[in-house]
Amino acid sequence: MRCITLASPSSGRNAATGQQVWSANLGYPGDFDYREFHKKAGTSGFKYWRVTGANLDLALKDYYHPDWAAYKVEQHAEHFAHLVADQLREHYTETGSPGVVVSSYDTELFGHWWFEGVLWIEKVLRHLAADPNIELKTASEYIEAEPPTSVLHIPESSWGAGAITSHGTTPTHGGCGEPIHEAELRMEGLVIRYPDPAPDEFTVLNQVAREALLMQSSDWPFLVTTGQARDYAVQRFNQHLERFTKLADSLDRKQPDVALAEQYF
Structure with missing residues (x-):
């Protein structure tokens, strides 16, 4: 979706791919092998534990295994790249024209809330760059190349819950x-x-x-x-x-x- 606000052009984030990154229940960051954000050692402040399970008490968290997490990063990056390709392919089949998948997120997620997120971004970009049918662009680059053609009035909203x-x-x-x-x-x-x-x-x-x-x-x-x-x-x-x-x-x-x-x- 492309639209124009009264101030400047805006782009709407793709829901299917966004859910994989941002959903607390379905997203990659909640994988049981990724590092637990909320539990840390009392003296050093270091975080030695993994998510382990859904809605699990912090006292029951298992130790973090970097090799397990690295394996999941590769899996999730490949899954995301395939999902992007599928979205674009379906759009082209239905409309006969190229599509765009907007994947814009709050950067605080990567490396902070989701410790492995920065590595995931690298892997995703490598997968997408290797696909000859996909071109990587920033939102501003795309809007400059494909200026909006209509004005939409959208309700007040945020990227937060709900x-x-x-x-x-x-x-x-x-x-x-x-x-x-x-x-x-x-x-x-x-x-x-x-x-x-x-x-x-x-x-x-x-x-x-x-x-x-x-x-x-x-x-x-x-x-x-x-x-x-x-x-x-x-x-x-x-x-x-x-x-x-x-x-x-x-x-x-x-x-x-x-x-x-x-x-x-």
């Missing part, structure tokens, strides 16, 4: 949404009012922008949602909101607080 945004907007999850939208509007107004800022104004504007970006980190509502570090996440969000507000107020007064901006930097 493809919804309530994780960041409901009171249960910290109610981040409304303050973020207000900050976005205020930031736009500041940029318009200071088209050619003086050095002091430039310094403060830069830090205001940083605080706005840090406020929008998906880590905060995510940590609130999972309950892993709710108090910390709420504290960090409120901290960046407070810093944003103080610096923006100084610009509104035409008295940019450089000392405060440098302190926050």
Whole structure:
């Protein structure tokens, strides 16, 4: 799917291949031979265990075997490459025209949540590059070569659970949404009012922008949602909101607080 938002072209991720990477239940990262993310040694912090089984207590996790994991990486990379080829082949059979499979993911998954993910990417790219019927492109390269031809109005959504945004907007999850939208509007107004800022104004504007970006980190509502570090996440969000507000107020007064901006930097 290709579409145009009011801001810029966007591309919709392929569901069949995306499920293999992103689904908590069906995806590759949950394989029992991959390294367990949540269990680590108390003194060193090292992770010596594998997933072992579904919904298994951490105390029952078996030790990690790198050779077992490497074997699964190769299997999963080959499976993914075949799945991409099948998707493109089916599309061509049905339409008579070449298709595109969009596989865009949050990079935090690879090497962090899914320890073997970086190696999996390498193996996938090698498999796909070896297929003469498949051409690898970035999303921006494809959009530049094949500009969108229609405008679609799509509902608000996210890449998170259920493809919804309530994780960041409901009171249960910290109610981040409304303050973020207000900050976005205020930031736009500041940029318009200071088209050619003086050095002091430039310094403060830069830090205001940083605080706005840090406020929008998906880590905060995510940590609130999972309950892993709710108090910390709420504290960090409120901290960046407070810093944003103080610096923006100084610009509104035409008295940019450089000392405060440098302190926050």
